[in-house]
Amino acid sequence: xANEIAIGAAAPGCKKVDPILVADHxxxxxxxxxxxxxxxxxxxxxxxxxxxxxxxxxxxxxxNLLTGFDKPNSGTWIFDGKNLAGVPSFKVxxxxxxxxxxxxxxxxxxxxxxxMRLGAQRQLGExxxxxxxxxxxxxxxxQITTKADELLKRFKLDAxxxxxxxxxxxxxxxxxxxxxxxxxxxxxxxxxxxxxxxxPALTQSLLEHIKDxxxxxxxxLFVEHDMHMVRHISDWVIVMAEGKIVAEGPPxxxxxxxxxxxxxxxxxxxxxxxxxxxxxxxxGK
Amino acid sequence: xxxIGILSLAGNELISPMTVGYxxxxxxxxxxxxxxxxxxxxxxxxxxxxxxGFAIATLDFGWNIxxxxxxxxxxxxxxxxxxxxxxxxxxxxxxxxxxxxxAQALRFYVGSSTAEPITGxxxxxxxxxxxxxxxxxxxxxxxxxxxxxxxxxxxIWMRIVAWVVVGIAVVFILALTRxxxxxxxxxxxxxxxxxxxxxxxxxxxxLQALVIGGSIAxxxxxxxxxxxxxxxxSNWGTNFTFITWTILLLGGAATMLGPIVGGMVFFxxxxxxxxxLGVLVDAGxxxxxxxxxxxxxxxxxxxxxxxILVIFRPQGFFGNKKEIQFxx
Numbered sequence: 237x238a239n240e241i242a243i244g245a246a247a248p249g250c251k252k253v254d255p256i257l258v259a260d261h262x263x264x265x266x267x268x269x270x271x272x273x274x275x276x277x278x279x280x281x282x283x284x285x286x287x288x289x290x291x292x293x294x295x296x297x298x299x300n301l302l303t304g305f306d307k308p309n310s311g312t313w314i315f316d317g318k319n320l321a322g323v324p325s326f327k328v329x330x331x332x333x334x335x336x337x338x339x340x341x342x343x344x345x346x347x348x349x350x351x352m353r354l355g356a357q358r359q360l361g362e363x364x365x366x367x368x369x370x371x372x373x374x375x376x377x378x379q380i381t382t383k384a385d386e387l388l389k390r391f392k393l394d395a396x397x398x399x400x401x402x403x404x405x406x407x408x409x410x411x412x413x414x415x416x417x418x419x420x421x422x423x424x425x426x427x428x429x430x431x432x433x434x435x436p437a438l439t440q441s442l443l444e445h446i447k448d449x450x451x452x453x454x455x456x457l458f459v460e461h462d463m464h465m466v467r468h469i470s471d472w473v474i475v476m477a478e479g480k481i482v483a484e485g486p487p488x489x490x491x492x493x494x495x496x497x498x499x500x501x502x503x504x505x506x507x508x509x510x511x512x513x514x515x516x517x518x519x520g521k
Numbered sequence: 522x523x524x525i526g527i528l529s530l531a532g533n534e535l536i537s538p539m540t541v542g543y544x545x546x547x548x549x550x551x552x553x554x555x556x557x558x559x560x561x562x563x564x565x566x567x568x569x570x571x572x573x574g575f576a577i578a579t580l581d582f583g584w585n586i587x588x589x590x591x592x593x594x595x596x597x598x599x600x601x602x603x604x605x606x607x608x609x610x611x612x613x614x615x616x617x618x619x620x621x622x623x624a625q626a627l628r629f630y631v632g633s634s635t636a637e638p639i640t641g642x643x644x645x646x647x648x649x650x651x652x653x654x655x656x657x658x659x660x661x662x663x664x665x666x667x668x669x670x671x672x673x674x675x676x677i678w679m680r681i682v683a684w685v686v687v688g689i690a691v692v693f694i695l696a697l698t699r700x701x702x703x704x705x706x707x708x709x710x711x712x713x714x715x716x717x718x719x720x721x722x723x724x725x726x727x728l729q730a731l732v733i734g735g736s737i738a739x740x741x742x743x744x745x746x747x748x749x750x751x752x753x754x755s756n757w758g759t760n761f762t763f764i765t766w767t768i769l770l771l772g773g774a775a776t777m778l779g780p781i782v783g784g785m786v787f788f789x790x791x792x793x794x795x796x797x798l799g800v801l802v803d804a805g806x807x808x809x810x811x812x813x814x815x816x817x818x819x820x821x822x823x824x825x826x827x828x829i830l831v832i833f834r835p836q837g838f839f840g841n842k843k844e845i846q847f848x849x
Contacts (some may be wrong), residue, residue, distance in 0.1 A: 350704055
């Protein structure tokens with residue numbers, strides 16, 4: 237597996253066979269705190285990459301930096317052969333790198349279908365003057381709506397089509413946000429904790445959606461704390477801690493790395509909490 | 522004063538050019554706040570620029586009516602750009618602070634002696650509507666009575682034009698907001714970062730919304746000053762802005778019918794309360810109230826009614842009840 241994705245041994249910052257995103261020397265400091273300090277990282281194209289690490293490791297900050305929602309103190313990154321450093325967030329999305337948020341941002345007072353329509357790129361009717369000329373964008377609007385309806389069906393939200401997004405449950409909002417991101421046909425979709433707050437039945441179908449994305453040629457980069465999910469669907473795992481990339485590799489290899497287990501996953505990562513003696517945890521054994 | 526007289530006065534307020542002026546400003550504010558979520562507390566300045574721009578272009582530049590309207594619109598568009606470019610990238614509250622301050626600054630400036638040669642200082646400018654009333658196609662002796670209130674030919678002309686402008690503004694805004702362009706605005710109102718993440722240039726949309734809402738407010742300002750042909754700095758105080766906000770919230774923020782009916786109800790109610798209280802004081806039924814206090818007390822009563830309305834119908838007359846249920 238490692239040979240398919242990486243050139244040489246899997247190590248932090250290792251070269252990839254076909255990277256879609258290459259970041260160099262990305263540093264972000266908040267006052268005296270260095271939140272992100274990534275020397276070099278490459279994201280493999282067409283694969284599912286998981287970004288894991290303890291709370292405060294800088295995963296979300298790194299996401300924000302890459303997508304233009306935050307500015308680094310220094311650093312460059314290249315997406316699909318083009319420099320993306322200093323590019324405003326909306327242009328990042330237009331170039332095919334679309335993200336979702338850890339705290340879901342459903343547009344509450346828009347209907348579910350309008351949320352979806354908004355996700356489509358290059359809409360003629362979004363120009364000020366063009367908006368008056370309905371015939372100009374009518375056909376495109378129908379096309380967008382058809383595509384939106386298909387996605388809603390896939391994400392089992394079609395029954396909610398006309399409801400306000402604000403009336404959806406937390407898990408449904410996660411689904412909506414992911415479906416909305418897909419409306420823009422991203423080359424790289426960046427999911428910030430897609431499973432947080434989603435019930436197990438839905439998790440299964442979400443996992444399938446993410447795998448579908450990969451089979452359609454979309455690259456996926458996601459932040460997640462659910463180790464079962466990471467193990468189950470990712471092709472490559474990057475571990476961050478204190479702003480740095482500390483380990484990289486195929487999931488099985490990373491998760492058997494004793495240092496990663498002890499420091500970041502916890503000594504009981506593989507044990508169901510129900511079977512661990514509470515006393516043993518308290519005693520730190 | 523009899524009942525017919527009271528109702529006639531209130532009826533007159535429903536359609537008066539002053540009411541229309543406020544309604545147009547309310548429609549502009551609906552674009553800013555209702556659709557885009559921009560907190561503009563300087564709507565008075567946009568209206569003032571429309572009024573002053575028109576008057577100055579007519580009197581000082583000698584331009585015709587169309588040129589003067591265009592100049593008024595350009596003034597408020599320029600103002601929107603000056604306010605918007607530095608503040609629209611910041612959090613929403615900064616725009617509120619900047620607009621309220623800029624509106625006050627503008628009002629003090631046009632009223633100052635420095636600006637007097639152009640703006641007429643605190644006395645303002647007047648008699649700039651000759652061409653407008655010259656365009657009146659109605660015969661001189663064409664009059665109309667609304668109960669006890671009589672309208673001259675020119676007054677009817679003014680009211681017709683004012684309401685036609687409202688109609689055009691409503692059609693214009695509805696066409697805009699029912700398009701994908703309007704969908705982006707509503708998205709920005711809900712969460713601008715989410716819209717940014719979908720590849721929309723949020724700053725550009727916010728600036729467009731500020732300019733469009735400001736332009737409609739400047740049309741409102743022109744209508745407002747045209748009926749009396751006087752334009753003074755005292756017209757454009759912060760109370761102008763707050764009455765506009767009241768009208769908008771009364772009717773419903775993200776609707777077009779909202780500011781129209783909100784404006785009519787607000788001014789109708791003000792006149793009604795004033796007349797009724799006047800009658801009661803005259804009849805000696807309100808010994809604790811002097812006739813001079815009536816004008817003040819009506820603001821108090823209107824405030825009370827507004828509070829009741831906001832508590833029991835927070836979405837306004839025409840707002841969608843569903844939209845209010847999950848705010849946050």
